Amino acid sequence: MTTIAFYGSSLLSSYWNGAATYYRGIIRALAAHGCETTFYEPDVWDRQKHRDMDPPDWSRVVIWEGTPQGLRRAAEGAARTDVVVVASGIGYEDDALRRAVLDRAAPDALRVWWDVDAPATLAAMRADPSHPLRRDLPDFETVLTYGGGQPVIDAYRALGARDCVPIYNALDPATHFPVPPDPRFAAELGFLGNRLPDREARVAEFFLSPARARPDRHFILGGSGWNGSELPPNVHAIGHVGTDDHNAFNVTPRAVLNIARDSMAETGFSPATRIFEAAGAGACLITDAWEGIELFLAPGREVLVARDGADVTDILRDLTAEDAQRIGEAARQRVLSAHAYGNRAEEVTALFARLAQRELQP
Template sequence: MKIAFYGSSLLSSYWNGAATYYRGILRDLAGRGYQITFYEPDAFDRQQHRDIDPPEWARSVVYPATEEAMRGVLAEAGEADIVVKANGVGVFDRELLEGVIDQARPDALRIFWDVDAAATLDEMRADASHPVLKALPNLDMVLTYGGGPPVIDAYRGFGAADCVPVYNALDPSTHHPVDPDPRFACDLAFLGNRLPDREARVEEFFLKPAALLAERQFLIGGNGWETKGMPGNVRHRGHVYTTEHNAFNCTPLAVLNVARDSMANIGFSPATRVFEAAGAAACLITDAWEGIDLFLKPDEEVLVARDGQDVADHLASLTPERAKAIGEAALARVMAEHTYRLRGAQVDQVFKAHFARAREAA
């Protein structure tokens, strides 16, 4: 089967945290026989900060961020059996969503794949003319990368025919333990772009512990933090390419995960970074959110913090031996239950079930 996938970027993680999620799932689907074309706009300097070359397992189409070029790639949607519009492309999101519905064949599976479901649902609650809300009657299903029962119920309440969470996971071929790198040496590291709905939580869970533990060393990676005032024991690394993520996770005593406001509020939404860190056998400290125990066991496979004081307390009592034990336990858990091979199998079954139902109806 052919998949036409319209998303932010497959080739670059620059201001695009969904890149590794797309790669993990689509690479596995390609191994199952799907022919994938990924359409991404040349926008936000992503093409100047590529992490990978166009892969063998997908046809990569990078188009100029113009309306004419966008219309051109939409014209190819009619060749696919499965047409996917992901949220957060950043340019022409409304037009792309409307276009994949209009251009897809009548027998094609039409999907909206939401990698920021909590935020999208908040927008729909506030705007009766939201493009996703208007598109739901013409979509066969919504896939999300998190959210659990609250997101499923909310999307179905808005009229989605079906909503299936497909969680982030680990690709062990790209994220795995490596030797420490002195560039990332510190006691606690955090990796994430500076975003309005994340910044206050970073202040609480990262900068506050840094201020409380002046004798410890902290490292922050990601875009946008250059102008942020920080304690003197915090170093800013800037953009960290995905090829550097393993060393970034393996080197510190511990790494921190901080959910965005919307994800933390709705729960059941582990970030890609959670599985990347666990895959590198890092000792992970995460802010508290509902559903964490479905993915990693608190105190044994992950350390959970309710606030910045908890982060500081965890770090103050953490020994290298305990950090190593937690990281190794997390790696074993995600290898057994949370790989993209398993997520790909899930998506494959979702697709096959849809077409089986369509054949029966016909």
């Protein structure tokens, strides 16, 4: 049994926490591969008030107070495990927590930096030669990332990482699967994503522009922060959508949209969690064009690819209900066979075993 201390934003809440389903899928699958994980998450950003999951039986969860004292107590857990994972974007004094965990990890523990937003992290490090993560990188045996391909691997190595391995998003078949349509989410096109500065321009291009081009059709926008923004009258902003509603949100509109954030579009490729969530539910997915999509889904057969808002408008004009159903089912079969979290857990456990063996060698 491999024990893991995992420091991340939140396992129990997806509120302002897009990495939640990624963590859940990875850690649940690791449990099936003989790993015992304790997940440490801070009580910040009102996430504990917006839980969409009870503590699971496949991971222990420790909630720590977002104070210096709480941070120190949480970091003590690093001293008792075989593997110590620190993720990006935790939400409370990330640099201080990372250093505290590294300082307290057992001498023979594997130390892993798991970056769930590598493009943004790399941009911050490039802009700041004194960034604390530059100092800490050599203390980690490896960097795992949410994705990014060779550009992210090369960038991390150039900044001092010993190695970098992308662990891409995937499908958790236990949580994302076909369900009956829900009238609350009826629309021609749906998009689910929190409002963030490096997302707004691309949402305007790929989602709002097609909505304006088809004023007689209904569009639905899920995620925090959109209320109060200037939206076309046929766009309905519904606010935060809990993970228990993701399947219905994905299958009810004729199609759902994936839009890469600016940083992800500019640095390698990082297939968003929602790609696999939507595919697992059997949704017809339209995605903006990004390098590497064909490694995960076949354009035209399992996913529809748009270069800009005009492409989205054209796709919607020609997309029949029968075509949408056929594309969604083809995508579902593809991710079930090749892109489930069980596949990713095999990669991670094999990597941990190789790193452990390397550390034992004189």
